[in-house]
Amino acid sequence: MDSVTAIVVTRGDVDMQPVLDSLPVEWEVLVWDNGEKACYREPPPNRYWNGADLSVYGRYAAIEYASHDLIYVQDDDVIVSDPQAIVDAWLRYSEVVENDDPNDDPCEHVVANMPEEFRPHYPDSALVGFGACFHRSLPETVFDRWRLAGADNWVDAPTFRRCCDVVLTTLAPRVLVDVPKENREMASDPNRMWKQPGHVSERATVLNLARSVRDA
Numbered sequence: 001m002d003s004v005t006a007i008v009v010t011r012g013d014v015d016m017q018p019v020l021d022s023l024p025v026e027w028e029v030l031v032w033d034n035g036e037k038a039c040y041r042e043p044p045p046n047r048y049w050n051g052a053d054l055s056v057y058g059r060y061a062a063i064e065y066a067s068h069d070l071i072y073v074q075d076d077d078v079i080v081s082d083p084q085a086i087v088d089a090w091l092r093y094s095e096v097v098e099n100d101d102p103n104d105d106p107c108e109h110v111v112a113n114m115p116e117e118f119r120p121h122y123p124d125s126a127l128v129g130f131g132a133c134f135h136r137s138l139p140e141t142v143f144d145r146w147r148l149a150g151a152d153n154w155v156d157a158p159t160f161r162r163c164c165d166v167v168l169t170t171l172a173p174r175v176l177v178d179v180p181k182e183n184r185e186m187a188s189d190p191n192r193m194w195k196q197p198g199h200v201s202e203r204a205t206v207l208n209l210a211r212s213v214r215d216a
Helices: 017-022 055-065 083-100 116-121 138-148 157-171 199-215
Strands: 004-010 028-033 038-042 048-050 070-074 078-080 110-113 132-135 174-177 181-183
Touching: 004 055, 017 078, 028 055, 038 055, 055 138, 055 157, 070 083, 083 110, 083 132, 083 174, 110 157, 132 138, 138 157, 138 199, 157 199
Parallel strands: 004 028, 004 070, 110 174
Antiparallel strands: 028 038, 038 048, 070 132, 078 181, 110 132
């Protein structure tokens, strides 16, 4: 299936080619480069758009430039063995939802690649950096719900930009898959977000706020 746009967000300080080479050649690929403050399309002929340093939220900001409805995302420090398998899981689940009840929206869920060892630590949210798939409309729907609930008044904008994955995967139905992946050599570098002081507590704060919105 070629109607997929893959989006990878990066600081611009790593070699992106191994990630680009791991994605299906039929897919459109967008890179949101926080270092260059730009979004660009791969492979050539490239197209560039002016952007900003939006941290993790760059992967959602890039949807504006995507040509397709199905969006695949992953981090720049991981190689996913079979990205298409994650997209296929999204398509299968959408078909099940539609067949069970035509009144349900088959585009409301996110499929996240979560190895079993991570799942006990994320009982009601998910990681999307190991590969995830969703309909392009989902983030806007979820983040609008977050804003309408007044959540933007509870944390500052930089916190939301860093932890927006938590909001998405707490407020949207999740489907978890386990597709083998391999961390790249820089995945544990000191500048990685998960290594930053305060990251765990910041994520916990946003998770609790997202739970409040979800359960309201």
